[in-house]
Amino acid sequence: MKKIVIMLTFVACTGMQAQVAVWNMKSLDTAKANKEPEIAMLIRDADKKLTQQLTTVVDKEMTPSSGDKHDYMSMGRYWWPDPIKADGLPYIRKDGVSNPEIEKLDRYPLGAFAKSIETLSLAYYVTGNEKYAQKAVDNLKIWFVNPDTRMNPNMNYGQTIPGIRNGLGRGEGVLDTYSFLEMLDGVELLKKSKSFLINDQEAVKQWFTAYVNWLLTAPVAKEEQEAKNNHGTAFDVQLARYALFIGNEDLTRKIVSDFPQNRLFSQIQPDGSQPLELERTTALGYSTFNLTHFLDMTKIGKVMGIDLLQAKSQDGRSIQKAIDFLIPFLNMSVSSFPYKQIKDWDEVREKLLWQMYRLDKMVEKPLYKEVYQKKLKKSKKDIGILLF
Structure with a gap:
């Protein structure tokens, strides 16, 4: 098996009471x-x-x-x-x-x-x-x-x-x-x-x-825990969030710390593809769906003082690489897509843009602004856009 070196950044972790783990409250406060x-x-x-x-x-x-x-x-x-x-x-x-x-x-x-x-x-x-x-x-x-x-x-x-x-x-x-x-x-x-x-x-x-x-x-x-695709990812995210809610910080920290090895590096290939999602009949949809789980865990990780965006294997597997793999499909028609997407082509691409926007809200220097700023439809129909 190819050796994988995990690089994680640990940052200061503040008090653990009343933790809003997923929502972007700063964005909501600004809107208010x-x-x-x-x-x-x-x-x-x-x-x-x-x-x-x-x-x-x-x-x-x-x-x-x-x-x-x-x-x-x-x-x-x-x-x-x-x-x-x-x-x-x-x-x-x-x-x-x-x-x-x-x-x-x-x-x-x-x-x-x-x-x-x-x-x-x-x-x-x-x-x-x-x-x-x-x-x-x-x-x-x-x-x-x-x-x-x-x-x-x-x-x-x-x-x-x-x-x-x-x-x-x-x-x-x-x-x-x-x-x-x-x-x-x-x-x-x-x-x-x-x-x-x-x-x-x-x-x-x-x-x-x-x-x-x-x-x-x-x-x-x-x-579900043993699932190798998005289901396994979602299991870990849920367990980490619920453990955090009930005050089991040790369990939360273990799940987040093990997440790169257990989920990111096993599901993301060196080129950024997610083979188990790409084999589905809604390949772009499930690749984006799994990406939302990755970013949800990233938010939970920040509460624990662990920066999953810095998690990178020796051969280049990372959350950012998973996004980079999907970017070219934003400019494609569904007929040109090299995998299957039997429904919701435009809707799925919109969701992918939102996840790129969401990631940019997590970092000091935006990574994808040039990609989404012209394409993203900033609809006034959903409060959810503020919570990214």
Whole structure:
């Protein structure tokens, strides 16, 4: 095996309390001071969520094979009924083609819940109005605390495939809780609110402590941890973030420190390509998707005083090299793309530009400004653009 030398930069690490790990709060503060239109849009969205009721895990029509509706359940996105079987079982895979049946289970309600916490907590942060914090806390209690509605802290039935494994989920289901990553930044903002009582904070922490234990011990979780592609990357990012949230700094530091060897250098080739993502039917999409995970971990690393942008193998593998490999595709048509991208060509290239913009916000001297400044559509439709 070719020898790999890891170069990491360690910087001063400040206090570990109330850590906003993923969001760019400096960008948000600037937008607030300048009264950018996204701030008004954020408040309008939050006002709508004040009256919205959550759909919970116990509201789904189906019941997991455990018999407990408190267990989260979703279905594999790219799995469809077998047309040559009378009952369609077992389902067969169509990579890149989403089955609308996924909307019947818990994936979308979980995402809507997490988004509500993000929006309401940000509105509380920029306005100081307790009504937003109170609604966010109410929603947190619905999902994590209240006995009648709470989700059990496991993903044993995530991304199930009808007709396979007797209803047990797959490691891929762990990816569904990636929605909690940014949500926890919102939870950190709520800690300054008088509406977020200490016992409620502790209850949410206990839920994530149990979930971290599940991630570390469950056979289904181990499947995802052992994944060699974006799923394995997302597993590490989630575990590091949740460990940070519950105060397990040793676990967070270990995951971040091992990340270059375990994920970056194993998934990125010396030329910057990500072979396991390029073999998909949405190759540019998955390469960009995995890049977002790399940058999420970079943000977590900065909290721990570890600069993953400086991680470079002896043969040149690095996050920047992964971006550089993708840049030429920005000027291509989908028909000229040397891999497969069966949908969302323009949307994926826009996401890639945003990740380049995001990285530039992490460094003192911009690396990619000339690439994205003319191409990037700075839409006023999403508060998310401020959080890069």
